[in-house]
Amino acid sequence: MSQTFIPSTETVFEKTGENTMIVNMGPQHPSTHGVLRVICELEGETIVRCKCVIGYLHTGMEKEAEYQTYHKCVVMTDRMDYLNANGNNLAHALAVEKLIGCEVPKRGQYLRVILAELSRIASHCVWLGTGALDLGAMTPFFYIMQQREMILDMFEMFSGVRMMPSWIVPGGLRGDIPPGLETKLRKFLVEFPKELKVIEDLLVDNPIWKERTQDVGILSGAEALALGCSGPIARASGVPFDLRKAKPYSSYEDFDFEIPVGSVGDVYDRFLVRIAEMKESCRILEQAINGLPEGPYNTLDRKIAPPPRQELDNSMESVIHHFKLYTEGFRAPAGEAYAGIEGSKGELGFYVIGDGSNRPYRWHERPSSFMNLKSLEVLSVGRMIADVIAIIGSIDIVLGEIDR
Amino acid sequence: MGLIRVIFVVGAVLALVPPLIWWERRLLSWMQDRIGPNRSGTITFPDNFPLKGLAGKKVRTFGLIQPLLDGVKLFFKEDITPSDVDRKLYFIAPAIALFPAFALGATLPWGPTTGLYGILTPIADVEIGVLYVLAISSLGAYGLVLAGYASNNKYSLMGGLRASAQLISYELAMAMSVAAIVMAVGSMKLTNVVAIQEGPLWGAVPWAQNWFILTPFGFISAVIFLIALVAETNRAPFDLPEAENELIAGYHTEYSSMKFAVFFMGEYAAMFVFSGVFATLFLGGYNILPVNWMALHEATGAGIFKFLSNANYWLAPLVFLGKCFAGITFFIWLRATLPRLRYDQLMNLGWKSLLPSASPTLSSSDSGSSAPNSTESLADGPPQSEPWSSATSST
Numbered sequence: 001m002s003q004t005f006i007p008s009t010e011t012v013f014e015k016t017g018e019n020t021m022i023v024n025m026g027p028q029h030p031s032t033h034g035v036l037r038v039i040c041e042l043e044g045e046t047i048v049r050c051k052c053v054i055g056y057l058h059t060g061m062e063k064e065a066e067y068q069t070y071h072k073c074v075v076m077t078d079r080m081d082y083l084n085a086n087g088n089n090l091a092h093a094l095a096v097e098k099l100i101g102c103e104v105p106k107r108g109q110y111l112r113v114i115l116a117e118l119s120r121i122a123s124h125c126v127w128l129g130t131g132a133l134d135l136g137a138m139t140p141f142f143y144i145m146q147q148r149e150m151i152l153d154m155f156e157m158f159s160g161v162r163m164m165p166s167w168i169v170p171g172g173l174r175g176d177i178p179p180g181l182e183t184k185l186r187k188f189l190v191e192f193p194k195e196l197k198v199i200e201d202l203l204v205d206n207p208i209w210k211e212r213t214q215d216v217g218i219l220s221g222a223e224a225l226a227l228g229c230s231g232p233i234a235r236a237s238g239v240p241f242d243l244r245k246a247k248p249y250s251s252y253e254d255f256d257f258e259i260p261v262g263s264v265g266d267v268y269d270r271f272l273v274r275i276a277e278m279k280e281s282c283r284i285l286e287q288a289i290n291g292l293p294e295g296p297y298n299t300l301d302r303k304i305a306p307p308p309r310q311e312l313d314n315s316m317e318s319v320i321h322h323f324k325l326y327t328e329g330f331r332a333p334a335g336e337a338y339a340g341i342e343g344s345k346g347e348l349g350f351y352v353i354g355d356g357s358n359r360p361y362r363w364h365e366r367p368s369s370f371m372n373l374k375s376l377e378v379l380s381v382g383r384m385i386a387d388v389i390a391i392i393g394s395i396d397i398v399l400g401e402i403d404r
Numbered sequence: 405m406g407l408i409r410v411i412f413v414v415g416a417v418l419a420l421v422p423p424l425i426w427w428e429r430r431l432l433s434w435m436q437d438r439i440g441p442n443r444s445g446t447i448t449f450p451d452n453f454p455l456k457g458l459a460g461k462k463v464r465t466f467g468l469i470q471p472l473l474d475g476v477k478l479f480f481k482e483d484i485t486p487s488d489v490d491r492k493l494y495f496i497a498p499a500i501a502l503f504p505a506f507a508l509g510a511t512l513p514w515g516p517t518t519g520l521y522g523i524l525t526p527i528a529d530v531e532i533g534v535l536y537v538l539a540i541s542s543l544g545a546y547g548l549v550l551a552g553y554a555s556n557n558k559y560s561l562m563g564g565l566r567a568s569a570q571l572i573s574y575e576l577a578m579a580m581s582v583a584a585i586v587m588a589v590g591s592m593k594l595t596n597v598v599a600i601q602e603g604p605l606w607g608a609v610p611w612a613q614n615w616f617i618l619t620p621f622g623f624i625s626a627v628i629f630l631i632a633l634v635a636e637t638n639r640a641p642f643d644l645p646e647a648e649n650e651l652i653a654g655y656h657t658e659y660s661s662m663k664f665a666v667f668f669m670g671e672y673a674a675m676f677v678f679s680g681v682f683a684t685l686f687l688g689g690y691n692i693l694p695v696n697w698m699a700l701h702e703a704t705g706a707g708i709f710k711f712l713s714n715a716n717y718w719l720a721p722l723v724f725l726g727k728c729f730a731g732i733t734f735f736i737w738l739r740a741t742l743p744r745l746r747y748d749q750l751m752n753l754g755w756k757s758l759l760p761s762a763s764p765t766l767s768s769s770d771s772g773s774s775a776p777n778s779t780e781s782l783a784d785g786p787p788q789s790e791p792w793s794s795a796t797s798s799t
Contacts, residue, residue, distance in 0.1 A: 023558050031649040045562065045747060134649045136640060136744025142436040208641055208743050385562070386650050386746045 013051060015041060020048055023385075027056045031134040031389045034399035038376070038388065045384045050377055054370075057403040065363035069329030070096050070170050073363060077350075078164035080365060081401035083126050086112075086119035086155075087343040088401075089168035091365075094249055094339035095350035096170035100332045102304055108172040108297040109251040113288045114185070115158070115167060116250070116341070117281040121192070122151040123344035123396075124274050124281075131271070131393035132203065135212050140199045147195050150188050157181050170330075171305035172298030185289055189282055196278060203271070213268035217379040217391040220265060227378065228371040231346025233395060236273040237265030243342040250341075254291070255284045267394040274396075304330050329358040345369045345396050365404060369397040409527045413510045420725075421672045422471035427729070428672075428736050430467065435740040441467035475665060483661035486556065493554035498659065498666035501547025505673030507540045512680045513595045515690050515720040525721075526595060533594035534586050537681055538579055541636055544674060545571035548638070548645050548655045551667070555658040563654025566747055567645035570635055573754030574642075578632035580762035581625040585616055585685055598689035604696065611699045615688040621765040626686040628762045630734075633682060635754070637674045640739035644747055679731025680724065687727055690720035 015022060021042045027035035035056035041048040061076045068076070073096075077088035090112055097104065104112070125148040129141035152162040157178045159165035167174050203209045219229070224237040234241055242259045244252040260276035262269030298305035306325050307318040332354035340349030346368030355361040372395050380388045426441070433440025445465035453459040485494065510528045515521035517529075530536045545567050552564015586592055589600045605612035606619065616622030635642040646654030656667045688694055697713035700706070716723075745753065 021558060030652060045565075132743065136643070136647070136649065137742065138432075139436050139740050142438060146437060202741070203743075206743065208745055208749075211749050212743055212746060384746060384748065386647070386744075389650050 013039065013041070013049075017041070017043060017048060019043060025388075027053075031130075032392060033130065033397055036373075036392070036397065036399055036402075038380075038392070040380070040385070040388065042385070045386075047380045047383055047385070047388060050380045050388065052373055052376055054373070054399070054402050057399045059404065061404050062364055065360055067359065069358045070332065070360065071325075071329050073360065074166045074169050075164070077365075078166050079400060080367065080404055081123075081343065081345070081348070081369070081398045082163055083123040083398055084119045084344040084348075085164050085166075086115040086168060087123075087341060087348055088365075089166060090116050090250065091339060091341045091343070091348050091350045092352075093168050093170045094341065095337050095352045096332065098339050099335060099337035099352050099354050100170070100304065100330065102171055102299050102301060104172050104250075104299055105296050106251065106293040107295045108299075110288050110292050111173055111177060111297055112168055112250045113252065113255070114177075114285060114292075115155075115165070115173075117284050117288070118151050118154060120344040121278050121281050122148050124278050125151070127274060127344075127393075127396040128199065128271075131390075131396070132199075134389045134393040135209070137203065137209065140202055143195060143199055147188075147192055150184075150191070154181060154184055154188070157184065169305075171301070172296075176297050177292070182289060185285065189286055189289075193279065193282060196275065200275060204275075210268060212386075212390060213271060213394075214266055215264070216267045216383065216387050217394060218264060218266045219375055219379060223378065224265070224375070227375045229346065229375055230371065231343065231368055232270055232273045232277060233346065233372050233375065235260065236262035236269040238263055243340055243347055247340075249339070252284075255287045257281075257284050267390050270394040331356060331358050332360070340366065343368050345398070345401075346372055365401070367401040367404065369395070370402045373397050373402060409510075413527045414506050417506055417509045417673050417677065418669070420676055420728075421669050422475070423468070424672045424676055424732060425471040425474075425668075426468055427732065429470070431733065431736050432740055435737070441470040443467060444473050445469035478665040479662055481661040483663065484658075486658050488556045489658065490554040490556070493550045494658075495663075497547050497551035497554060498663045498670070499547075500550060501544060502666050502670035502673065503547075504540045504544040505670060505677045507543075508537060508677045508681065509673075511536055511594055512677070512684055512724075513598055513689055514680070514724040516717055517595050519717070521720060529593060529595050532592045534582055534592040534597070534685075536592075537594075538575070538582065541578075541674075541678070541681075542571060542575055544636070544670070547667075547670065551659065552645075552655040555655070557658050559651040559653075560655050560657045563645040563647075563651050563657070566647075566651075567638070567655060569747065569751060570638075570642065570644060570754075573751045574632040574635040574758070577628055577754055577758035577762050578636065580759065581628040581632065581765060582685065584621055584625045584762075584765040588616070588619075588621070594684055597685060598691075601688040602691065602696065604699075605694065611696050611703065613688055613691060613694040613696055615686065615691075615694045617686040618694060622686060624761065625765045626682075628758050628765075629685065630682060631758060632754075633678050634735065634738060635750070637678055637735070638671065639675065639735050641742040641744050642750060643739075643744060644750060647744060649744075675732055675735055676728050679728040679735075682731055683724060683727035690724040690727075692716050692719060692723045 023040050023042055024037065025040060026032040026037035032038060037053040037056065038050055039053060040050040061080065065073045065076055074089055074092060077092045078085040081088050125144045129144045132140040155165045156162050157180060159167045159174065219233065219237045221234070221238040224234040224239055230241065238261055240259055240261045243249070245259055257280045260273045260280065262273050302318070302321040306322050307315070311318040312322055334354055334356045336351065336353045338349055338351045340347050342348070347366065348368045349366035351364045351366065352360050353362040376391060376395060379391050383391070430440045444467050447463045449458045449461050449463070451460045485491070511526055511530050511533050513526040513529070515525040517525060548567035549564040552560040552562070552567065555561070585597065589597050591597070601613055601615050603614045604610045605614045607614070617626045638645050646656065651657070656664055659667060683689060692715070697709045697716055701709035701713060
């Protein structure tokens with residue numbers, strides 16, 4: 001007997017109080033950022049308790065990956081956290097590289113940093129726009145989306161695709177830095193802080209914005225750690241944990257940047273931390289583009305990264321490598337590897353088990369917003385409906401990553 | 405005659421709603437770096453069009469007919485009535501939401517009461533004008549509350565609850581701020597409010613008009629009234645009853661087709677009419693500038709001032725319309741700039757900030773009511789003396 005499992009509001013939980021009302025927010029709701037469903041028990045407009053129901057965007061990508069070669073898994077990572085696609089690509093690539101023991105040349109690492117940081121800014125742009133929109137401030141959304149558009153244009157220059165570049169693959173990248181990107185990036189680095197300033201002027205000292213966000217959804221550092229929160233949420237609560245500093249990957253140790261840390265841990269702090277993070281990302285980008293080393297961008301191991309196009313014309317071996325790589329892929333040894341990066345929403349990791357074949361035996365993501373979302377149920381208690389919206393916005397969830 | 409007047413006011417308010425919607429959408433777009441609706445209404449004349457000047461030409465209307473097309477679309481949409489709604493209230497709520505705008509529009513003097521304009525303005529010169537404005541404006545919330553109650557939807561219900569809470573919080577501050585004006589004028593007739601504002605500024609500057617926004621107490625009242633006005637019309641940042649990001653669409657979540665359109669029209673008509681109320685109470689009504697042209701003419705003998713005085717008379721309806729549009733532009737500007745307040749913060753603002761700050765205006769202007777010549781002299785026509793100056797001198 002086949003039956004779709006869609007839990008009704010009543011089965012998820014029953015009323016506890018006498019004068020309470022159960023309100024089902026989502027999965028179709030303007031500000032649950034996709035298909036999150038939050039079931040709240042309200043007393044008046046105050047939340048007594050709430051529960052998140054997820055799974056409406058479940059696509060079975062982790063299972064699907066077990067039937068794909070390591071290269072083909074990359075395109076699925078894009079679709080998990082679709083706002084931070086390059087970060088996901090990078091985490092997957094790092095995990096696979098760890099499994100097969102492969103080192104990417106400096107140039108490739110720097111290019112990866114450029115892509116990942118651009119992605120972080122783009123992701124924070126979406127957060128800033130939608131988070132402000134949730135609180136009724138319409139205009140920042142349109143301003144910041146224009147900036148994100150510039151980043152997407154750069155991704156398009158890289159790969160031809162705006163949101164899902166799949167440009168970072170195990171062994172390096174799919175290609176070198178495209179011509180014209182450097183000028184565009186430098187232009188962006190000049191313009192973006194100016195635009196960010198406009199939005200800061202609109203929000204940072206705005207009394208209504210402060211009133212709506214300050215002292216709302218306070219998460220202490222200890223609570224953040226207990227709930228497994230990471231990224232800007234943990235940092236806003238005063239936990240100075242950033243994998244780029246704590247456990248540098250992809251040459252992050254070469255760059256000089258700060259980790260913005262908040263003190264109160266409320267929605268306003270998360271807002272400030274992310275704004276500061278965007279500025280730090282700009283600093284990293286500037287250093288990366290200035291110090292971009294010469295040399296190959298891919299690993300020279302032809303079993304993992306394809307040979308350059310010109311080699312195919314005069315080397316039979318290269319043709320064979322090329323053919324094998326694009327039909328069979330590479331084989332990873334039996335074993336397991338986990339690699340985590342600092343994604344735009346927190347620690348984003350991939351756990352890969354290889355069994356000696358060209359496909360992962362098990363492939364699992366540590367989704368940062370899945371961990372962070374759990375804090376919603378704690379933070380919402382005793383707050384009003386409008387605050388829940390603000391908190392969801394400040395947690396910055398992407399349902400594609402949560403449900404996978 | 406009465407019927408013509410009724411048709412006139414309803415027609416005028418209804419006719420002004422589509423341009424308002426267009427103006428909001430375009431202005432908001434410009435503020436947000438977008439283009440906004442600019443395509444609809446573009447007519448490309450065929451090459452063999454009889455009028456040679458137009459043949460093959462493209463005529464753009466900058467999207468002006470977009471609201472009309474939206475209206476047509478809404479008109480042809482299926483009108484869904486959810487099961488389990490309270491049918492009577494569900495049907496009557498949009499009408500109640502739309503009604504106050506028309507009822508209010510009738511009392512506004514949109515032109516001088518003498519001469520040609522006197523035939524149609526004001527449509528109804530109610531003796532208790534200001535009181536009537538306050539009373540009718542609160543009726544609008546009933547539409548929202550009933551819609552929220554009747555829809556049998558939790559979000560709608562919360563929208564309705566918020567609407568009533570908002571109304572109670574802001575009605576008081578609004579009434580207090582207007583009470584100051586009423587005391588200064590000594591009459592509740594809106595035509596008298598305008599007439600008083602044509603008197604000399606602060607009772608001392610004969611060539612300038614005593615617009616209440618230029619007087620100290622009037623300025624504070626104006627600010628409070630303006631904030632209360634935004635709350636009263638449910639506009640951002642006080643658009644809590646419909647707060648789309650929290651309550652889907654608040655009180656009109658379950659409304660579709662023309663019933664939704666009526667709510668929509670009601671909101672815009674109310675915006676327009678309330679801007680008119682503000683203009684009447686604080687901005688000298690239909691007068692173009694706070695300048696007494698005739699006094700200048702008498703003082704200097706310059707013919708230009710007489711011409712300007714005439715222009716002030718003939719342009720009055722346009723000026724009034726312009727002030728209404730300025731008010732709406734202010735509303736749109738607010739919407740583009742400010743985030744939405746929370747329910748409890750809104751009430752805090754109403755009770756703890758606006759109401760206390762409205763009270764001093766009351767005491768600073770209450771001596772106006774004791775002015776001996778206020779009501780009597782105003783009963784028939786423009787003021788002969790300056791109540792504001794006599795009020796200040798008697799204290």
